[in-house]
Amino acid sequence: MGHFQKSFHFGYTSDGLSIPAYKFGDKGPEILILAGVHGDEIEGIQAANGLLQKFSQSFPYKLNLTLVPIFNLDGALRSQRKNAREIDLNRNLPTQDWSPEVAKVKYNPGPHANSEPENNALVEHIKNKPPKFIITLHSWKPMLNINGDCHAVANVIASHTGYIITEDIGYPTPGSLGTYCGLERQIPTITYEFERLLAPEKILKTHVPAIIEGLKVLEA
Numbered sequence: 001m002g003h004f005q006k007s008f009h010f011g012y013t014s015d016g017l018s019i020p021a022y023k024f025g026d027k028g029p030e031i032l033i034l035a036g037v038h039g040d041e042i043e044g045i046q047a048a049n050g051l052l053q054k055f056s057q058s059f060p061y062k063l064n065l066t067l068v069p070i071f072n073l074d075g076a077l078r079s080q081r082k083n084a085r086e087i088d089l090n091r092n093l094p095t096q097d098w099s100p101e102v103a104k105v106k107y108n109p110g111p112h113a114n115s116e117p118e119n120n121a122l123v124e125h126i127k128n129k130p131p132k133f134i135i136t137l138h139s140w141k142p143m144l145n146i147n148g149d150c151h152a153v154a155n156v157i158a159s160h161t162g163y164i165i166t167e168d169i170g171y172p173t174p175g176s177l178g179t180y181c182g183l184e185r186q187i188p189t190i191t192y193e194f195e196r197l198l199a200p201e202k203i204l205k206t207h208v209p210a211i212i213e214g215l216k217v218l219e220a
Helices: 042-057 073-077 117-128 151-161 177-183 200-216
Strands: 004-012 018-024 030-035 064-068 133-140 143-147 164-166 189-195
Touching (some): 030 042, 030 117, 042 064, 042 133, 042 200, 117 177, 133 177, 143 151, 143 177, 151 164, 151 200, 189 200
Parallel strands (some): 030 064, 030 133, 133 189, 143 164
Antiparallel strands (some): 004 018, 018 064, 143 189
């Protein structure tokens, strides 16, 4: 039996496209899973679609879960990291350490904090439905980058995947979701970095079940 609640409009991209999101469950803590923040990190998008498929078939968990499979839709359609306005959405959130300085072109933080409509929608969602936990799906080097008290969930995921757990990704990330939620709002946030170019079969066979096992720790 399917427990698919509903699809809904999460917000708009800078090109004016609707960002689709999906809501599952009606009891338990609010959870947010976000993928495709960087449009060229296809591994996270594949994982999110794997979760969408599983949850659409059955959602027996005591969780209120929101899944946004392709947050940066404009970037994904262009196979690029940044959004249509050439801004890195994960450097544009209104963190206390946000900086207008462009460290590298690919990290362009935008003209001001929260200048992008995608992030307006995200900030609004976090304000209106504060999640108890966030998992954001990226790809770079295999690791679980944690901000806040994530160990119970991260340990389960690591036990299934062999990924290391680290509080430091190795370079500054002003304007990032991990800082905005995990450090500044006490919303534990895992930035799940898939190994770049990981085979889709491996993502679906190993990582999608690992994420689901991790989520079970959060059930009410």
